[in-house]
Amino acid sequence: MESISQLLHFFPLIIVTIGSLVVMMVDAFSKDTAKLYYLSVFFLIAALAASISDVFGPAGEAFYGMAVYGGTSAMGGVIVLLGTLFVVLLCKEYLTAIKHHVGEVYSLILFCTVGMLVLVTANDLVTLFLGVETMSIALYVLAGLIKRDKAGAEAALKYFLLGAFATGFFLYGIALLYGAAGSTQLTAIAEVTDGGLIYWGGLAMLLVGIFFKISAVPFHMWTPDVYQGAPTLITAYMATASKAAVIVALIILLGRAFPDIHSDWAEVFQVIAVLTMILGNVIALVQDNMKRMLAYSSIAHVGYIMVGLVAGTAAGYSGVMYYLFAYTIMNVGAFGVVAYYERQKGLDFTNMENYGGLGYKQPMFGVAMSIFMFSLAGIPPFAGFIGKYQVFAAAVYEGYIGLVLVGVITSVIGVYYYIRVLVYLYMREPESDTVFQQPGMVYKTAILVLAIMTIYFGIQPGALSEIFTQGFEQLQIMAATGR
């Protein structure tokens, strides 16, 4: 049986799939939600270990060309699983605090992760679509977890309706591309370079669907509302793991199916990258709500990431991977701290006015928040800076100077609103005396680990970025382009 031996290359996916089903069944027959938490963490750690070992393993195609393994896919898997693991670690305390600690959350997060892992391995439009859908459907539900809350219900509904609309585009694009290429396999599509209107229309629709999922301007409208309405850690999950998964899928899609028309799609990507960077940063300036600010900042970060995609070289793609890795770490951390502050006073504590003086009350969280904010702003020596540097460097090397200039200017604008948080944390008087609840051991450790990782990978990016670059050569994405 050929396909059974191929299963060996998909251990992370298999572990998470089994994990999701086990958690679901245990949830059905057991009242103890804490048990599910430990089970999920166990499965995620196992999957993460398997996926890290896959990074150093062989790469290739499997399941009749439906999926790829190793290289980029394995690294994408590592990023996704890392994000998921930390979200789940932080989840328990947060959900207990807001009284929504239900077992289904864990199985849904794991189902969602299955979708993401499928996404990062997709080598066929069918697999790609199924990955996106599995991920999205679980996310729709998770976004509406707090259904009593009107903002939460609105967020879920908005996300669902617009997401379904985007799925329509996505599917239509797949249908048209299939019509143009006669196959849904990425490598087969690469052989067609100009199939007339069907081809370009299909590509455009496919990209619209993907841009929606990564909330690039002008398909970003849902992002602030959904990020604000959803439970904070679920927002962290949506902003990091799900975006990372879709972008890795986009890298594989662009690298394997459309390498020869790079100059064509790069023009579109440039325009969208410029729009995304400007709009995300400028609107984030005037946000008073912490979660909305982070939502616009995540839009801005997608803009930077797209600069790396525009470059279209191994350096650009590996820069994007590094960026995703750094972004996942620091954003989960930032949302984790926000979720901790939020816990003190219920759900409307996310307004920045309330953050006055909090830095002194919980020194550890204040420092961690500062690290994450500096890193998000792209200030050395944190991981965020290295990511941004690599992405911009790759684009400059390919001659996209104007684009990078816009990127640099908008990053400078971005510094303002990240530092503004710190101003509130340290330089404002507290508005009222809130007695702070102590965070649990796991919560503290998780935030600490994320902060340390943010610093470590800012100082020592070498080894990791070498691995990222090697991954592309292994997968031979670039072989097709001849670059």
Add this chain to the structure above:
Amino acid sequence: MVTYLFILFATLAIAAALAMVLNRSTVNSALFLVLNMLSIAGIYLLLKAQFLAVVQVLVYAGAIMVLFLFVIMLLNVEDEEAVLDKINFRYIISVILGVVVLSYLLYIAGSMADALPPVAEDMAQVGTVEAIGDELFSTYILPLEITAILLTAAVVGAIMMAQHKFK
């Protein structure tokens, strides 16, 4: 004959889709969607995809749309404000009859221009249950399994949204 049927089904599908969007009664809209699905099933049949055609009727028209109707009736959804005024059912039926005539005219025009190539004979082999089963359990085994997870996730999510009582 096949070309004529195709044009008939195609015009019917488009007309039903338009009627579904323009109709102001939600129940009527749902019924036009059923009609649309049946027409699409007819087109599948003309392409010799028997399995797909029957499954289209069985799953979409026979099960999913019944649940749609069920929910619409249960919630007693009010009729919407009309997109176009004075579209009533009789008018729609006359439109559908018009569709039949129109499709006949299109057929004549199409056969003059030789617009539609005939369906290849070996398509009949591709559309059978056996062929689809073979494909599903070999080439498409991974998507098949992922679909199972997708549906499980959707069921878990739906039940959680509908049933969970938070204290």
Add this chain to the structure above:
Amino acid sequence: MSPELVTSLIIAFVALFVVLNTAAIVVFAERRLAGFIQNRPGPNRVGPIGILQPLADVLKLLFNEDITPIYGRKALHTIAPIIPVITAIAAIAVIPFATGVVASDINVGVLYLLAVTSMGVYGVTLGGWASNSKYSLLGGLRSAAQMVSYELPMGIAVASCVLYAASLNMVEIVDSQEFWWNVFRNPIGFVIFIIAAFAEANRAPFDLVEAEQELVGGFHTEYSGMKFGTFFLAEYMHVVIGSMLIVTFFFGGYHLPFAGYWLPEMSETATIILDLIVFSVKTLFFVFLFIWVRWTLPRFKFNDLMNYSWSRLLPLGIINFVVIASAIMIYNNYFS
């Protein structure tokens, strides 16, 4: 027209004629049998032993005033009764009545059958909705929920029969039972199927749709005249078709029990005549069973009805399917 098409049309029309008339006779049989079971004479005035009663009923219905509720949906109200009749007629197309006597021998016959029967629910549901009456609406809603729920166990039970034939073709399913009927090989599937068939026909003990004690007449409260007659006809057509399906899927269709072991070769005409007789007798027995059950068993409560389908029949059906599939696979791999 090609010769096959002509044969198909002839078979279809003859079958249609027979089924329509059988439905009328079944109405009469039901009333007489009900009388017998309840210790009263039943209709016995029109013609000898009341045999002309169906004709009188039809005449009465034709002369009844045809009422459409003022605030109802007139068009839907008119279309609704026709739908179940159409689906019942369409189902006849793939049922094999004797060796070689089948209107349309298609590759996906079983799925076609399930698809067509699943469309029947629209008639009842829309009838209930178009009547603009709470009783009718409740009846319609109940029917939608019930039909969708019982389609699944029915499909699973049929699928377990498909396993033996390794085909979705109706003729091949019947011929796979030449030696052993499916009722012997797949008894659990048979029980599930017969229960689901009763529910799909909206017959007691599953006639929640028209439960007269609660809903006056259920979905047909607001129907009169020949529109009501059409609904009535459709119900009995579904009884006849349901019986035919039970026979086809589980009682060997036109085959005598274990016919493959002992039945000698016969000429073609003789085979067809014998087949037709065998098929009719078996069908009539199940029609009788339908009537018998209706006048014997009390009605389900609605929540029990739903529970029964989703948490009893469906899991049982799935387990049955998996067990049979594994057994067949093991048998094929290791014992043959």
